[in-house]
Protein backbone atom coordinates (compact mmCIF):
# COMPACT_ATOMS: atom_id res chain seq x y z
CA UNK A 1 0.00 0.00 0.00
CA UNK A 2 1.41 3.40 -0.84
CA UNK A 3 1.96 5.57 2.18
CA UNK A 4 0.40 9.04 2.47
CA UNK A 5 2.33 11.56 0.40
CA UNK A 6 3.66 8.95 -2.05
CA UNK A 7 2.61 7.96 -5.55
CA UNK A 8 3.05 4.20 -5.94
CA UNK A 9 6.51 3.41 -4.59
CA UNK A 10 7.87 6.93 -5.29
CA UNK A 11 7.62 9.31 -2.34
CA UNK A 12 6.48 12.81 -3.22
CA UNK A 13 8.83 15.57 -2.24
CA UNK A 14 7.57 18.51 -0.21
CA UNK A 15 8.37 20.79 -3.19
CA UNK A 16 6.05 18.71 -5.39
CA UNK A 17 3.31 18.82 -2.77
CA UNK A 18 3.64 22.59 -2.52
CA UNK A 19 2.59 22.85 -6.16
CA UNK A 20 -0.83 21.52 -5.28
CA UNK A 21 -2.87 24.76 -5.11
CA UNK A 22 -4.31 24.36 -1.61
CA UNK A 23 -1.12 23.04 0.04
CA UNK A 24 0.93 25.72 -1.68
CA UNK A 25 -1.31 28.45 -0.36
CA UNK A 26 -1.29 27.07 3.18
CA UNK A 27 2.49 26.57 3.15
CA UNK A 28 3.08 30.09 1.80
CA UNK A 29 0.37 31.75 3.86
CA UNK A 30 0.90 35.48 3.86
CA UNK A 31 3.80 35.40 1.35
CA UNK A 32 1.99 37.17 -1.51
CA UNK A 33 2.86 36.20 -5.08
CA UNK A 34 5.07 33.33 -3.93
CA UNK A 35 1.91 31.49 -2.88
CA UNK A 36 0.96 31.01 -6.56
CA UNK A 37 1.16 27.51 -7.97
CA UNK A 38 3.80 26.60 -10.54
CA UNK A 39 1.06 26.56 -13.18
CA UNK A 40 -0.05 30.06 -12.21
CA UNK A 41 3.56 31.31 -12.26
CA UNK A 42 4.02 29.80 -15.73
CA UNK A 43 0.81 31.51 -16.91
CA UNK A 44 2.06 34.81 -15.49
CA UNK A 45 5.35 34.50 -17.36
CA UNK A 46 3.47 33.65 -20.56
CA UNK A 47 1.50 36.89 -20.58
CA UNK A 48 4.10 39.20 -18.99
CA UNK A 49 4.56 42.44 -20.94
CA UNK A 50 1.64 41.79 -23.29
CA UNK A 51 -1.12 44.28 -24.04
CA UNK A 52 -4.43 43.05 -22.63
CA UNK A 53 -7.72 43.89 -24.36
CA UNK A 54 -11.16 42.68 -23.33
CA UNK A 55 -13.34 41.55 -26.21
CA UNK A 56 -16.34 39.38 -27.13
CA UNK A 57 -16.20 36.03 -28.91
CA UNK A 58 -17.58 36.58 -32.43
CA UNK A 59 -18.75 33.02 -33.02
CA UNK A 60 -22.28 32.90 -31.61
CA UNK A 61 -25.06 34.79 -29.87
CA UNK A 62 -23.96 33.68 -26.38
CA UNK A 63 -21.38 36.49 -26.51
CA UNK A 64 -18.73 35.08 -24.17
CA UNK A 65 -16.15 37.52 -22.86
CA UNK A 66 -12.58 37.08 -24.05
CA UNK A 67 -9.20 38.48 -23.08
CA UNK A 68 -6.97 39.18 -26.07
CA UNK A 69 -3.19 39.36 -25.59
CA UNK A 70 -1.07 41.19 -28.15
CA UNK A 71 2.56 42.23 -28.53
CA UNK A 72 3.36 45.12 -30.91
CA UNK A 73 -0.03 44.68 -32.56
CA UNK A 74 0.47 40.94 -33.13
CA UNK A 75 -2.01 38.53 -31.60
CA UNK A 76 -0.35 36.23 -29.04
CA UNK A 77 -3.25 34.51 -27.28
CA UNK A 78 -6.98 34.62 -26.54
CA UNK A 79 -8.64 33.15 -23.47
CA UNK A 80 -11.92 33.36 -21.58
CA UNK A 81 -12.51 36.49 -19.53
CA UNK A 82 -13.03 35.63 -15.85
CA UNK A 83 -14.75 39.03 -15.40
CA UNK A 84 -17.56 38.08 -17.80
CA UNK A 85 -20.76 37.02 -15.97
CA UNK A 86 -21.69 34.97 -19.05
CA UNK A 87 -18.77 32.57 -19.31
CA UNK A 88 -16.72 33.33 -16.17
CA UNK A 89 -13.38 32.61 -17.81
CA UNK A 90 -14.44 29.62 -19.89
CA UNK A 91 -14.73 29.24 -23.66
CA UNK A 92 -16.23 26.46 -25.77
CA UNK A 93 -13.98 24.79 -28.40
CA UNK A 94 -14.98 27.34 -31.04
CA UNK A 95 -14.20 30.29 -28.80
CA UNK A 96 -10.94 28.67 -27.67
CA UNK A 97 -9.87 28.34 -31.32
CA UNK A 98 -10.84 31.90 -32.31
CA UNK A 99 -7.15 32.88 -32.55
CA UNK A 100 -7.16 30.76 -35.71
CA UNK A 101 -9.56 33.22 -37.33
CA UNK A 102 -6.50 35.43 -37.70
CA UNK A 103 -3.46 33.16 -37.56
CA UNK A 104 -4.48 29.77 -38.92
CA UNK A 105 -1.68 28.95 -41.42
CA UNK A 106 -4.10 27.41 -43.94
CA UNK A 107 -6.36 30.45 -43.96
CA UNK A 108 -7.15 31.58 -47.49
CA UNK A 109 -6.18 35.17 -48.21
CA UNK A 110 -6.92 35.24 -51.95
CA UNK A 111 -10.21 34.75 -53.79
CA UNK A 112 -10.58 31.21 -55.12
CA UNK A 113 -12.98 30.45 -57.96
CA UNK A 114 -14.04 27.18 -59.52
CA UNK A 115 -15.93 27.71 -62.77
CA UNK A 116 -18.97 25.55 -63.60
CA UNK A 117 -17.83 22.01 -64.50
CA UNK A 118 -14.18 22.90 -63.84
CA UNK A 119 -12.16 20.57 -61.63
CA UNK A 120 -9.50 23.09 -60.59
CA UNK A 121 -9.66 26.24 -58.51
CA UNK A 122 -8.22 29.44 -59.86
CA UNK A 123 -7.23 32.65 -58.12
CA UNK A 124 -9.14 35.83 -58.95
CA UNK A 125 -8.50 39.49 -58.22
CA UNK A 126 -10.90 40.74 -55.60
CA UNK A 127 -12.29 43.39 -57.99
CA UNK A 128 -13.02 40.80 -60.68
CA UNK A 129 -14.73 38.54 -58.14
CA UNK A 130 -16.82 41.41 -56.77
CA UNK A 131 -17.97 42.36 -60.30
CA UNK A 132 -18.94 38.73 -60.99
CA UNK A 133 -20.94 38.55 -57.77
CA UNK A 134 -22.66 41.89 -58.44
CA UNK A 135 -23.71 40.78 -61.93
CA UNK A 136 -25.10 37.51 -60.59
CA UNK A 137 -27.06 39.32 -57.89
CA UNK A 138 -28.55 41.66 -60.52
CA UNK A 139 -29.46 38.74 -62.82
CA UNK A 140 -30.96 36.62 -60.00
CA UNK A 141 -32.93 39.59 -58.67
CA UNK A 142 -34.49 40.31 -62.06
CA UNK A 143 -35.09 36.65 -62.84
CA UNK A 144 -36.91 36.07 -59.53
CA UNK A 145 -38.75 39.39 -59.37
CA UNK A 146 -42.47 39.48 -58.47
CA UNK A 147 -44.70 42.56 -58.72
CA UNK A 148 -47.73 40.73 -57.31
CA UNK A 149 -48.25 37.42 -55.50
CA UNK A 150 -50.69 34.69 -56.56
CA UNK A 151 -53.54 36.50 -54.73
CA UNK A 152 -52.92 39.62 -56.81
CA UNK A 153 -51.45 41.54 -53.86
CA UNK A 154 -48.65 43.93 -54.71
CA UNK A 155 -45.40 42.62 -53.18
CA UNK A 156 -42.50 44.08 -55.18
CA UNK A 157 -40.02 41.43 -54.08
CA UNK A 158 -37.55 38.94 -55.47
CA UNK A 159 -37.38 35.25 -54.68
CA UNK A 160 -34.23 35.03 -56.77
CA UNK A 161 -31.91 34.96 -53.76
CA UNK A 162 -31.88 34.70 -50.01
CA UNK A 163 -29.27 35.46 -47.38
CA UNK A 164 -28.10 33.19 -44.58
CA UNK A 165 -25.54 34.89 -42.35
CA UNK A 166 -22.91 33.10 -40.29
CA UNK A 167 -22.48 33.43 -36.54
CA UNK A 168 -19.18 35.25 -36.98
CA UNK A 169 -20.97 38.28 -38.42
CA UNK A 170 -21.18 41.03 -35.85
CA UNK A 171 -24.15 43.29 -35.07
CA UNK A 172 -23.08 46.02 -37.45
CA UNK A 173 -22.52 43.62 -40.34
CA UNK A 174 -25.90 41.96 -39.75
CA UNK A 175 -27.57 45.38 -39.65
CA UNK A 176 -26.07 46.33 -43.03
CA UNK A 177 -26.87 42.93 -44.56
CA UNK A 178 -30.51 43.18 -43.46
CA UNK A 179 -30.84 46.72 -44.80
CA UNK A 180 -29.04 45.95 -48.06
CA UNK A 181 -30.89 42.74 -48.92
CA UNK A 182 -34.29 44.20 -47.94
CA UNK A 183 -33.57 47.19 -50.20
CA UNK A 184 -32.88 44.79 -53.07
CA UNK A 185 -36.24 43.10 -52.51
CA UNK A 186 -35.15 39.93 -50.70
CA UNK A 187 -37.56 38.49 -48.15
CA UNK A 188 -35.61 35.44 -46.98
CA UNK A 189 -32.94 36.89 -44.70
CA UNK A 190 -31.76 34.80 -41.75
CA UNK A 191 -28.74 34.19 -39.57
CA UNK A 192 -27.35 30.92 -38.31
CA UNK A 193 -26.90 32.36 -34.80
CA UNK A 194 -30.69 32.59 -34.37
CA UNK A 195 -31.23 28.91 -35.17
Ligand code: SF4
Pocket residue numbers: 057058059060061062063064087090091092093094095096
Ligand atom coordinates in the same frame (compact mmCIF):
# COMPACT_ATOMS: atom_id res chain seq x y z
S1 SF4 B 1 -18.87 30.25 -29.73
FE1 SF4 B 1 -18.51 29.38 -27.69
S2 SF4 B 1 -17.08 30.77 -26.70
FE2 SF4 B 1 -17.96 31.86 -28.49
S3 SF4 B 1 -19.73 33.02 -27.71
FE3 SF4 B 1 -20.50 31.01 -28.41
S4 SF4 B 1 -20.46 29.66 -26.60
FE4 SF4 B 1 -19.16 31.45 -26.16
